[in-house]
Amino acid sequence: MTQQSASRPRRRGPRAALATIAVVALAAGTAMLYATSASAQSATLGAAAAQSGRYFGAAIAANKLGDSTYVNILNREFNSVTAENEMKINATEPQQNRFDFSSGDRIVNHGISRGMAVRGHTLAWHSQQPAWMEQMEGTALRNAMLNHVTQVATYYRGKIHSWDVVNEAFDDGNAGARRNSNLQRTGNDWIEAAFRAARAADPGAKLCYNDYNIDNWSWAKTQAAYNLVRDFKQRGVPIDCIGLQSHFNAQSPYPSNYRTTLSSFAALGVDVQITELDIEGSGTAQANSYRGVVNDCLAVARCTGITVWGIRDSDSWRSYGTPLLFDNNGNKKPAYDATLAALNSGTPVPTTAPPTTVPPTTAPPTTAPPTTAPPPTTPPPGGSCSATVSLNQWQGGFVATVRVTAGSSTNSWAVTMTIPSGAAVTNTWNAQASGSTGSVRFANVSYNGRIAAGQSTEFGFQGTGSGSGMTPSCSSS
Numbered sequence: 158m159t160q161q162s163a164s165r166p167r168r169r170g171p172r173a174a175l176a177t178i179a180v181v182a183l184a185a186g187t188a189m190l191y192a193t194s195a196s197a198q199s200a201t202l203g204a205a206a207a208q209s210g211r212y213f214g215a216a217i218a219a220n221k222l223g224d225s226t227y228v229n230i231l232n233r234e235f236n237s238v239t240a241e242n243e244m245k246i247n248a249t250e251p252q253q254n255r256f257d258f259s260s261g262d263r264i265v266n267h268g269i270s271r272g273m274a275v276r277g278h279t280l281a282w283h284s285q286q287p288a289w290m291e292q293m294e295g296t297a298l299r300n301a302m303l304n305h306v307t308q309v310a311t312y313y314r315g316k317i318h319s320w321d322v323v324n325e326a327f328d329d330g331n332a333g334a335r336r337n338s339n340l341q342r343t344g345n346d347w348i349e350a351a352f353r354a355a356r357a358a359d360p361g362a363k364l365c366y367n368d369y370n371i372d373n374w375s376w377a378k379t380q381a382a383y384n385l386v387r388d389f390k391q392r393g394v395p396i397d398c399i400g401l402q403s404h405f406n407a408q409s410p411y412p413s414n415y416r417t418t419l420s421s422f423a424a425l426g427v428d429v430q431i432t433e434l435d436i437e438g439s440g441t442a443q444a445n446s447y448r449g450v451v452n453d454c455l456a457v458a459r460c461t462g463i464t465v466w467g468i469r470d471s472d473s474w475r476s477y478g479t480p481l482l483f484d485n486n487g488n489k490k491p492a493y494d495a496t497l498a499a500l501n502s503g504t505p506v507p508t509t510a511p512p513t514t515v516p517p518t519t520a521p522p523t524t525a526p527p528t529t530a531p532p533p534t535t536p537p538p539g540g541s542c543s544a545t546v547s548l549n550q551w552q553g554g555f556v557a558t559v560r561v562t563a564g565s566s567t568n569s570w571a572v573t574m575t576i577p578s579g580a581a582v583t584n585t586w587n588a589q590a591s592g593s594t595g596s597v598r599f600a601n602v603s604y605n606g607r608i609a610a611g612q613s614t615e616f617g618f619q620g621t622g623s624g625s626g627m628t629p630s631c632s633s634s
Contacts, residue, residue, distance in 0.1 A: 198501045199497075199500075199501060200497075201233055201234045201497075202234045202235060202482075202493075202496065202497060202500060203234060203235045203236030203237070203273075204236070205497055205500035205501045205503075206236065206462070206463070206500050206503070207236060208500070208501070208503055209455060209500075209503030210461075211454070211455075211460075211461055211462050211463070211500075211503070212236050212237040212274055212318075212461070212462035212463075212464075213234075213235060213236060213237065213462065213463050213464075213500065214235050214236065214237025214238055214239060214273070214274070214276065214462065214463070214464040214465070215231060215234075215235045215237075215238060215239070215464060215465050215466075215467065215468050216238075216239040216240070216241045216278075216433065216464060216465070216466045216467060217231060217238050217239070217240070217241065217264060217468070218240075218241045218242070218243070218472070219240070219243050219260045219261075219263040219264055221472065222263060222264075222267060226469075226486075226487040227468055227469070227472070227487075229487075230468050230469070230483060230487055231468060232271055235273065236272070236273050236274065237268070237273055237274040237275070237276060237318070237462060237464060238264060238267070238268040238273050238274075238275055238276070239275075239276040239277075239278050239432070239464050240260075240261055240264045240265075240277075240278055241278075241466075241467075242285070243260035243261045243263070243264055244261040244264075244277055244278055244279070244309070245278070245279060245282065245285045246279075246280075246281075246282060246285060246286050246287060246290065246305060247285050247286060247287040247587070248260060248261065248285075249261060249305075249309050250287060250290075250305055250308075250309070251287050252287070252289060253287075253289045253290070253301065254304070256308060256309070256312070258309075258312055258313075261313075265313065265316055265317075269316060274318035274319075274462075275316060275317055275318055276317070276318060276319050276320075276321070276430075276432070276464065277309075277310075277313060277317040277319065277320040277321065277362070278320075278321045278324070278367070278432075279320075279321040279322070279323070279324040279367065280305065280306045280309060280310060280320055280321070280322050280323070280351065280355060281302055281305070281306055281322060281323045281324070281340065281347075281348075281351040282323070282324040282325060283325065283326070283336060283338030283339065283340055283341075284324075284325070285587075286339075287605075288587075288605035288608075288614045290302075290305075290339075291339070291613070291614055291615060292608075292609075292612050292613070292614070293339065294339055294342060294343070295342070295343060296343070298339055298340065298343050299343040299344065299347065299350070302340060302343070302347070302351065303350060303351070303354045306322070306351050306354040306355050306358065307354050307357070307358045308358075310354075310355050310358035310359040310362070311358045311359065313359070314358065314359045314361070314362075315359075315361060317359060317362045318362065318363065319362060319363040319364075319365050319397075319398055319400075319430060320355055320359070320362050320363070320364055320365060321365050321366075321367035321400055321432065322351050322352050322355045322364045322365060322366065323348045323351050323352070323366055323367070324367045324368070325367070325368050325369065326338075326340075326341070326348055326366075326368070327368060327371075327378050327381045327382060328378070329370060329378065330377075331377050332377060333377035333378055333380055333381030333384075334381070335381075348366070348385070349389070349394050352364055352389070352394055352395050352396055353394065353395060355395075356395040363397040363398050363428065364395055364396055364397050364398070365396075365397065365398040365399060365400045365428075365430060365432075366382065366385065366386065366396060366398075366399055366400065367399075367400030367402065367432055368382055368400070368401075368402065369402040369403075369404055369433070370402075370409065371399075371401055371402075371418070372401055372403050372405075372409075372411075372412055372415055372418055373412040373414060373415075373418065374412075374414045374415075374417045374418040374421060375414065379418060382399065383421065383422060383425070386399055386422060386425050386427055387425050390425050390426055390427070396427060397427060397428060398427050398428040398429065398430050398461075399422045399427055399428075399429055399430070400430045400431075400432035400433075401418070401419075401429065401430070401431050401432065402432055402433035402434075402466075403431050403432070403433065403434045403435075403450065404433060404434075404435055404466070404475070405434075405435070405436045405437065405446065406436075406437035406438075406475070406478060406480075407437065410446075411436065411446045411449060411450060415449070415450065415453050416453040416456055416457065419453055419454065419456075419457040419460050420456075420457045423457050423458070423459035423460065427459070428459050428460075428461045429454075429457060429459055429460040429461070430460075430461060430462050430463075430464070431450065431454060431460070431462070431463040431464065432464050433464065433465075433466040434450065434463055434464065434465045434466065435465060435466045435467065435473060435475060435478075435480035435481055436450070436480055436492070437475060437478030437479065437480045438478070438479070438480070439479055439490075440491060441491065443479075443480075443490075443491070443492045444490075444491040444492045444494065444495035445495065446492075447482070447492045447495050447496045447499075448495040448496065448498070448499045450463070451463065451495075451496055451499035451500055452499050452502075455499070455500075455502070455503045465481055465482060466481075467480075467481050468481065468482075468483055468487075469481060469483045469484065469485055469486075469487055470483065470484055470485050471485040474584070474619060475554060476583075477553045477554055477621050478553060478554075482496060541563065541564040541565040541567065541633050542561055542562060542563050542564055542567060542570050542608070542631040542632065542633040543561075543562050543564065543631050544559055544560065544561050544562070544572045544629035544630070544631040545559070545560050545562075545629070546558070546559045546560075546574070546627055546628075546629050547560075548624050548625070548627075553621060553622070554619070554620060554621050554622070555580075555619070555620050555622075555623065555624035556617060556618075556619050556620075557617060557618050557619075557620065557624050557627065558615055558616075558617045559572055559574075559588075559599070559615065559616050559617065559618075559629055560613050560614075560615050561601075561608065561613060561614050561615070561616070561631055562608075562611070562612070562613040563608035563609065563610055563611065563612055563613070563633065564610065564611075565610050566607075566608065566609050566610045567606065567607065567608045567633040567634065568606055568607055568633075568634055569600070569601055569606040569633065569634050570600070570601050570606060570608065570631060570632065570633040570634075571598055571599065571600045571601070571631070571632055571633070572588075572598070572599045572616075572629045572630065572631050573596060573597070573598050573599075573629070573630045573632075574596075574597055574599070574627045574628065574629045574630070575595065575596050575597075575627065575628070576593070576594055576595060576596075576597050576620065576624075576627065577622065577623055577624065577625065577626055577627065579622045579623070580594070580620050580621060580622030580623055580624060581593045581594050581620055581621050581622065582594070582597055582618050582619070582620050583618075583619050583620055583621060584618060584619040585599065585616070585617070585618040585619075587602060587605060587614070587615065587616035587617065588600060588601060588602060588616035588617075588618070589601075589602055590618065599616060599618070601614075601616075608633075
């Protein structure tokens with residue numbers, strides 16, 4: 158969900174000894190990995206989840222592994238890790254067929270060396286693509302995507318517990334349609350092709366489809382993901398799990414039918430993983446929501462684990478909403494206490510899980526998730542390039558995606574925007590930002606300055622406050 162970390166020179170981490178450890182640790186599956194006695198009350202999240210055969214993980218950033226408070230909490234509390242950005246497409250293949258696993262290796266090796274499971278995030282996604290992939294279409298893109306899936310999954314073979322093979326392929330609207338992305342335009346079977354390639358490359362990993370706003374059973378997007386999984390299971394397409402991101406706030410709250418959603422997916426014969434949990438709020442209300450999510454997962458035998466998207470509130474992509482279990486100083490919050498107590502109430506999952514509740518045979522009326530982005534604004538071109546911006550906003554923050562289009566071929570470009578009063582840029586990807594408030598200049602990075610005439614590249618940034626009214630101006634050389 159969040160922005161990319163900077164790529165580093167290619168380095169292949171030590172593999173043989175760690176791979177042996179990983180294969181032994183992961184071969185028996187999640188339930189056997191963490192099976193322990195449920196009679197004791199455990200003092201940490203990971204140990205408490207393990208009592209019922211589950212994991213409790215965190216998404217982490219390689220550049221924070223030098224932060225002692227961060228690492229101490231990570232090592233003490235969690236038994237699973239996910240890379241925030243270091244295993245996404247632009248991080249692992251910044252130039253076509255030139256792979257960089259250095260940052261991903263730091264996270265994978267850290268987790269495995271401490272007996273943690275590792276979730277791989279993500280192999281195929283319309284977002285955070287490197288510039289060379291953004292500019293591809295059709296058969297060339299399909300082949301490049303399948304090569305990426307194969308190469309990355311092969312490199313990490315035996316180390317990954319679960320892969321988010323495809324991420325966020327459905328639109329946010331009420332119709333439950335596929336997202337109109339460059340990957341979707343290669344053919345409606347692109348998701349199936351990605352899953353088949355991932356299975357061939359890493360037969361031992363669980364293969365997941367991962368998305369946001371598929372938490373509420375009544376939403377069309379949830380039904381679309383459900384139908385995808387059902388179709389794959391019926392036709393023998395390799396899929397083992399569904400990932401619900403579960404980013405909750407006042408505009409998209411923890412739904413009362415969440416348990417129905419979990420059990421309905423599980424009834425299709427797949428594991429359910431809560432993959433990016435964060436819940437904005439504080440105090441008792443936030444604690445109750447976390448408790449509810451954990452209890453819903455514990456009630457569904459095939460809900461095998463929960464991952465929170467960050468460790469401390471200050472590490473979160475939604476830090477303004479204080480959505481995590483530890484405050485900025487690393488202190489446990491009431492939400493932590495509620496989560497730990499709920500995990501400690503769990504009972505062991507049977508070795509062979511019984512069927513879960515059967516979902517409704519006909520889908521209920523649907524309502525649209527509240528995240529439809531406004532149409533992009535089109536500013537006048539500056540120099541020999543132009544730029545457009547689209548926004549995904551919520552109360553207190555926004556993500557802006559900026560598309561730079563070359564009028565004539567460029568070697569470098571820069572986009573200037575006036576950030577609205579009260580707003581500030583907090584993170585930037587695929588560009589270098591100068592400043593955070595007022596007039597902010599975004600310049601290309603090393604791999605996306607060169608754009609052919611008529612072609613485009615994208616960068617993005619996250620901000621606090623409101624991003625409404627920004628008009629980008631582009632110049633190039």
